Amino acid sequence: MIEYYEPVTRLIVANNVRLGVRAWLALARLLKRFHRLEYLDVRRTSLDESTMPLLCRVLKLNCTLRVLHLEDNHLSGILTRNLVWGLRTNTLLQDLYLGHNKLTPEDAKLLGSLLITNRTIRLLDLRNNRLQDTGVLFLSSALEEQASGLQLITVWSNQITANSMSALGRALAFHTTLEGVNLALTLWVTKEWNV
16 A cells, blocks of 8 residues: 555654564565655654664665654664664765664764764764763764764763763864754763863
8 A cells, every 4th residue: 555655755654663574574665666755754663673674675775765763763782783784885865863762882883883984974863862971982983084974963861971072072173064963951060070
């Protein structure tokens, strides 16, 4: 039934935890076939170790997606690794939303490696995860190495303290296209550091 709507440019299947493997297979076929689909919202769905590779294979083939919402899917660990593998050579995706996924510093390291190789992602939303200072240090290092591409990164509510701010500041100064880092509601302020 979904294949009937080929002229669609935005597809939202969010808040659907009952999507099974057959639904993800159909979605993967749709992403390969549709040449106008630019926006996909699959937040709060049933992505897991059996369905994530289906999505990532299509992302690797440079489907026409420009915006991908993957919030609140618990993508930490192997699922983040799959996502990075799928996006490493993708040259079309521009906005990637990964908020509320319980991402860890190890996931930030993987995402940092993605930023180094993929220069078309311009917005990376990592709000409400568990990146901590270590994760921000990995991302900052990647941003320094990337030097261009990303325009906005959101990292609020990630258990970040003042300890990682100098590295983030260096990355901002070094990076030529980064216009902003959204830190709202982020810092755990210490006595030694004044906001």
